[in-house]
Amino acid sequence: MVSKPTSAPSKAKSASGSAKKKTPSLVANSLKKTQRKPKASKFKDAxxxxxxxxxxxxxxxxxSDDKTDDAFSYxxxxxxxxxxxxxxxxxxxxxxxMLMKS
Structure with a gap:
């Protein structure tokens, strides 16, 4: 009966697990995006x-008070x-x- 080394697979799992921790998750990315300062609306700024x-x-x-002013004079x-x-x-x-009739 040969005993299998149990420490080697655990090291491989921990190495791959630490690599995953370095890249941010989708949840972390969306959390960063939602924490951005909202843009100021030009209509809210006095x-x-x-x-x-x-x-x-x-x-x-x-x-104008002039009654003879032409409405189309602009x-x-x-x-x-x-x-x-x-x-x-x-x-x-x-x-x-002409456009409406055609």
Missing amino acids: TAREHLDRHTNQLLATP HTGSKADQRRTRAQVDQAALALD
Whole structure:
């Protein structure tokens, strides 16, 4: 009866076990990802929100008290610009009508 050495297989298992411990598991990787600092929303930041509000207010049309103001003028300065803008709107409306009918 020959006794088998029991210490050799245990060393092989411990060597392979330590190699597995060096590589992080999927759970550890996902845990690291969830611990990241969340990105700040530009809408939650008060200064960024105020800047966006100011920019939006600048883009909005200013109300005018002039009753003769053309609705299609888009606050253009000269009458020629108003006529050109009106013609562009009419052409776009005509093209849209032709597209809808086809």
